[in-house]
Amino acid sequence: MLMVRHWRGMERFGGVEAYNQNELFTVGGITCRIEVLKVDIAGRRLVTVRSLGRYAVFLGLTHCLHISTETFPNISANTIYLGSYHQQNFGFSMYHINKKKYNRRTEPKHKFVFVVTLGLTPAARPYNLDEYLVLYVDRRRNSSRSCLNHISSYCREYCR
Known part of the structure; x- marks a missing residue:
């Protein structure tokens, strides 16, 4: 089990000097920090995760997904994608964990529009798998009952 903590306004948590500068990033003038932890139930402790390997995590209010980037190569590996909410x-969409290429870089938020009949939806059509999953992890349970069917039908239609 993974736990992701997002800290905003590090100045209020002992000041930015109290933290490793490589773990901090700034979005919109606010200094932030993300911790990715593995829950060790048997040992009753939290273990810091330094890498997700070939996986990505989509983190939302109602759903969370752990996706293999070998199965879906257009998803960025070792990355946490925030849900649309x-x-x-928070003003950013992706957080890259310990990648030398990215150096914990954050990405600008995805562009969404509100359509009366659809609700919040990606601005571009057709949209990518990551845009679909970013919206999906924030859907209410009653509007997204069959998780795998949504992903499978999307992939049959768009991922070929």
Whole structure:
């Protein structure tokens, strides 16, 4: 089990000097930090995760997904994708964990539009798998009952 903690306004948590500068990033003038932890139930402790390997995590209010980037190569490996709700509040979409190429870089939030009949939806059509999953992890349970069917039908239609 993974636990992701997002800390905003590090100045209020002992100041930015109290933390490793490589673990901090700034979005919209606010200094932030993300911790990715593995829950060790038997040992009753939290273990810091330094890499997700070939996986990505989509983190939302109602759903979370752990996706293999070998199965879906257009998804960025070793990355945490925030759901659309978190993106609107935090101002970024992706957080790359310990990648030398990215050096914990954050990405700008995805572009969404509100359509009366559809609700929040990606601005571009057709949209990518990552855009679909970013919206999917924030859907209410009653509007997204069969998780795997949604992903499978999307992939049959768009991932070929």
